[in-house]
Amino acid sequence: MKETYKDYFHASTAARRYARGRPRFHAFAVERIARFLEIEKPLGRALDVGCGTGLSTRALRAIAERAAGVDLSVEMLAQAERTENVEYAAASAERLPFGAGVFDLITISQAIHWLDREKFFDEAGRVLKPGAPVVAYDNYFQGRMTGEPRFEQWYRGEFLVDFPVPPRGRREFARTSERAADFVLFHEEFNANALEFTARSLVDYLVTITNVIARVENGGASIDEVYERILTGIEPFFGGRPKMLEFVGPIWFLRANH
Numbered sequence: 001m002k003e004t005y006k007d008y009f010h011a012s013t014a015a016r017r018y019a020r021g022r023p024r025f026h027a028f029a030v031e032r033i034a035r036f037l038e039i040e041k042p043l044g045r046a047l048d049v050g051c052g053t054g055l056s057t058r059a060l061r062a063i064a065e066r067a068a069g070v071d072l073s074v075e076m077l078a079q080a081e082r083t084e085n086v087e088y089a090a091a092s093a094e095r096l097p098f099g100a101g102v103f104d105l106i107t108i109s110q111a112i113h114w115l116d117r118e119k120f121f122d123e124a125g126r127v128l129k130p131g132a133p134v135v136a137y138d139n140y141f142q143g144r145m146t147g148e149p150r151f152e153q154w155y156r157g158e159f160l161v162d163f164p165v166p167p168r169g170r171r172e173f174a175r176t177s178e179r180a181a182d183f184v185l186f187h188e189e190f191n192a193n194a195l196e197f198t199a200r201s202l203v204d205y206l207v208t209i210t211n212v213i214a215r216v217e218n219g220g221a222s223i224d225e226v227y228e229r230i231l232t233g234i235e236p237f238f239g240g241r242p243k244m245l246e247f248v249g250p251i252w253f254l255r256a257n258h
Contacts, residue, residue, distance in 0.1 A: 019079035021204030026059035043104035050111025054080030094119035146244040163211035187253040194244040
């Protein structure tokens with residue numbers, strides 16, 4: 001039976017923080033996707049599922065003539081920048097508002113752990129053209145600052161204690177067929193990378209993750225209190241200068257096995 005996870009993304013305040021603070025790593029992931037799939041000319045149409053504020057959807061325009069993004073949160077979609085040949089729809093991954101066989105690619109960025117996989121893959125098999133892949137990707141913050149081991153001690157010993165990870169589904173894929181439309185993992189890669197942050201831009205990012213959203217939107221603390229608390233904790237590690245924070249970017253490639 002599918003476990004139900006709380007929706008943390010409908011609050012307008014959370015959506016505004018998300019639009020401002022999320023790292024823009026998506027173009028790098030799309031470049032890796034294009035390289036592995038050997039996409040040499042733009043695809044006709046690509047779909048981005050769980051698109052949030054559209055950062056991952058707009059990145060698809062590098063490899064697709066048209067891109068569509070879907071998300072359940074109207075508040076998230078309201079923050080999405082509108083650009084040419086990019087459309088958005090308020091819809092769930094389990095009930096996609098598109099006809100059969102219309103997409104050349106589906107991507108899911110930082111959202112696979114919120115989906116009912118069985119129902120989603122049924123829908124993916126329906127809206128994709130024959131043989132077209134589903135690619136799920138993420139960029140996991142490792143809680144580490146390059147050259148500063150004390151930061152990881154703060155992150156694990158203070159931040160994650162104050163803001164524990166809320167319940168969510170699994171992120172990884174096994175090398176067996178996914179139930180439903182019989183999608184099979186045929187390639188995966190994990191790309192280590194580092195992104196530059198100032199103390200304030202790192203706080204802007206940390207207040208977008210569900211650890212913090214769960215506390216704030218449930219009334220456990222105000223966003224101003226949380227922001228200042230985190231900033232006070234991390235400023236000594238920056239010394240007024242930008243620093244590199246470490247991430248790992250997994251990419252999973254799946255295709256229907258029929």
